Amino acid sequence: MGVAIEVQNLNAWFGKSQVLQDISMKVDANHVTAVIGPSGCGKSTYVRCLNRMHETIPDAKVHGNVQVGDIDVYGSGTAAVDVRRRIGMVFQKPNPFPTMSIYDNVAAGLKLNGYNNRRELDDIVERSLRLAALWDEVKDVLKKKSGSSLSGGQQQRLCIARALAVEPELLLMDEPASALDPISTGKIEELIFQLKERYTVVIVTHNMQQAARVADYTCFFLMGKLIEFDKTEKIFTTPSDKRTEDYITGRFG
Amino acid sequence: MQTKHLSLRRRLTNYVMTGSAGLAAALVLAPLIAIFSYLVYKGIGAINWAFLTQLPKPVGEIGGGMGNGIVGSAVILFIGSLIGVPLGVGSGIYLSEIGRNKFSQVIRFTADVLNGVPSIVMGIAVYALVVLRQGHFSALSGGVALGIMMVPTIARTTEEMLLMVPHSVREAAMGLGVSQWRTTMSITLPSAASGVITGIMLAFARVAGETAPLLFTAFGNQYWNRNPDQPTAALPLQIYTYAISPFDDWHRQAWAGALVLIVLIVAAVTLVRVAASRGRMASA
Numbered sequence: 071m072g073v074a075i076e077v078q079n080l081n082a083w084f085g086k087s088q089v090l091q092d093i094s095m096k097v098d099a100n101h102v103t104a105v106i107g108p109s110g111c112g113k114s115t116y117v118r119c120l121n122r123m124h125e126t127i128p129d130a131k132v133h134g135n136v137q138v139g140d141i142d143v144y145g146s147g148t149a150a151v152d153v154r155r156r157i158g159m160v161f162q163k164p165n166p167f168p169t170m171s172i173y174d175n176v177a178a179g180l181k182l183n184g185y186n187n188r189r190e191l192d193d194i195v196e197r198s199l200r201l202a203a204l205w206d207e208v209k210d211v212l213k214k215k216s217g218s219s220l221s222g223g224q225q226q227r228l229c230i231a232r233a234l235a236v237e238p239e240l241l242l243m244d245e246p247a248s249a250l251d252p253i254s255t256g257k258i259e260e261l262i263f264q265l266k267e268r269y270t271v272v273i274v275t276h277n278m279q280q281a282a283r284v285a286d287y288t289c290f291f292l293m294g295k296l297i298e299f300d301k302t303e304k305i306f307t308t309p310s311d312k313r314t315e316d317y318i319t320g321r322f323g
Numbered sequence: 324m325q326t327k328h329l330s331l332r333r334r335l336t337n338y339v340m341t342g343s344a345g346l347a348a349a350l351v352l353a354p355l356i357a358i359f360s361y362l363v364y365k366g367i368g369a370i371n372w373a374f375l376t377q378l379p380k381p382v383g384e385i386g387g388g389m390g391n392g393i394v395g396s397a398v399i400l401f402i403g404s405l406i407g408v409p410l411g412v413g414s415g416i417y418l419s420e421i422g423r424n425k426f427s428q429v430i431r432f433t434a435d436v437l438n439g440v441p442s443i444v445m446g447i448a449v450y451a452l453v454v455l456r457q458g459h460f461s462a463l464s465g466g467v468a469l470g471i472m473m474v475p476t477i478a479r480t481t482e483e484m485l486l487m488v489p490h491s492v493r494e495a496a497m498g499l500g501v502s503q504w505r506t507t508m509s510i511t512l513p514s515a516a517s518g519v520i521t522g523i524m525l526a527f528a529r530v531a532g533e534t535a536p537l538l539f540t541a542f543g544n545q546y547w548n549r550n551p552d553q554p555t556a557a558l559p560l561q562i563y564t565y566a567i568s569p570f571d572d573w574h575r576q577a578w579a580g581a582l583v584l585i586v587l588i589v590a591a592v593t594l595v596r597v598a599a600s601r602g603r604m605a606s607a
Contacts, residue, residue: 121498123494123497123498126494126497128423151500151501151502152500153500154497154498154499154500155499155500156500158498158499159498161491161494161495161498163491165489165491165492165494165495166495167492167495167496167510167514168492168514169510169513169514169516178496178499178501179499179500179501182496182499182501182505182506182509182510183499183500183501229495232495232499233498233499236499236500
């Protein structure tokens with residue numbers, strides 16, 4: 071089941087340059103929230119701060135509070151590895167594990183964390199691939215084909231299945247369809263729509279039409295600041311801030 | 324008019340450069356083929372079952388073989404690999420996955436220096452450190468010398484191959500909450516396996532023929548020896564001893580020994596390559 075997110079005064083740096091300034095927001099459970107903004111505004115960095123991936127970059131720093139469900143993400147007793155186990159992430163460029171079969175890819179999150187029950191793994195792999203709308207295409211070659219032998223759209227759905235297999239409480243997607251063709255994009259957007267019944271989804275997108283299609287809520291970032299956060303319909307029809315309006319009408323970005 | 328002139332010059336340059344590159348490649352292969360052919364020519368006559376399985380006969384008696392040298396080399400190389408591969412791969416992993424600190428710079432520098440140490444100096448060093456301590460020569464000390472010599476090549480190659488694994492693969496694992504150690508061992512290293520194995524085989528092939536380090540460590544042995552803690556025969560040592568001797572029969576056997584050495588090295592490398600590619604997933 072999805073959880074709610076609360077972010078308070080989140081600041082992030084790459085070395086000396088600050089890329090996120092004082093971000094605060096609340097995200098409801100079981101909804102899709104889109105993060106939009108021009109290139110370099112900090113949207114990817116923001117999302118990567120939610121599951122402590124930002125700090126894996128050398129010289130990166132984060133300050134602030136993030137609460138995901140009952141996890142205090144930056145709490146002093148919280149291990150980054152635990153946070154990442156409970157928050158799933160799908161990246162812009164599909165990145166299946168190249169030396170593993172399709173089955174092993176989906177099961178990777180479980181197997182690599184010590185979970186080895188064969189029959190349950192079979193069930194989980196099937197369930198995740200069905201959720202990701204990939205099961206029918208690969209069910210006969212699960213262990214015979216490697217993850218990287220699939221097409222781009224299939225690889226991305228494989229990555230989604232892999233993320234879902236560990237039953238994360240929050241699913242983060244960083245421009246998941248930007249490297250894909252329109253048909254695959256359509257399939258993934260349909261997927262996101264169905265996922266929100268069980269998960270909370272935060273999706274970064276530079277495609278405003280995509281945000282309008284899939285998201286319940288949208289937040290607009292500009293130069294590291296959160297400018298506006300509201301229901302998608304309101305952002306795209308009657309935005310409160312002029313900068314938001316300029317962006318969505320294409321005056322810049 | 325102008326364009327026609329340009330295109331002719333360009334085409335000519337293309338042919339000349341392609342030809343030169345091809346010639347360079349051929350020149351590289353030529354010594355290899357020449358040496359191997361000459362070895363076959365000189366050595367094939369003395370190779371027979373007896374040569375491969377028997378002990379050397381005393382001076383003056385015709386026949387005998389280098390059976391103990393072949394087995395002894397195998398034992399010494401095995402011990403060397405036990406030392407060189409874990410240390411080399413481990414260092415490579417450290418340099419690649421952690422490596423952006425002062426300590427890594429020191430390691431890289433040390434590895435490069437170690438690589439340049441003449442093999443006879445390595446032999447003398449291990450003689451002082453191991454043989455004198457133990458009070459006797461042994462296959463073990465020979466293995467130590469060869470193992471240390473393998474480390475720099477393996478470490479540097481492992482580092483390079485690991486760095487070539489795209490960062491996105493590591494990120495995928497990290498995003499799933501897999502620890503860095505587990506990511507390296509279960510994801511990154513297997514992805515780089517082919518290259519890492521090549522590095523190991525390169526190091527192996529190089530030390531397999533080293534003679535100088537074995538002069539003061541394994542020392543050589545005219546008999547069969549099952550105890551790695553005792554002086555042991557080695558193929559390069561036998562070849563050396565026979566080659567500088569004044570006896571024709573021994574010269575013939577030295578050629579044969581050299582041929583056998585090269586064939587065995589190539590066979591070992593090929594075997595490992597085949598075994599490694601069998602264990603890999605089918606892609607596309």
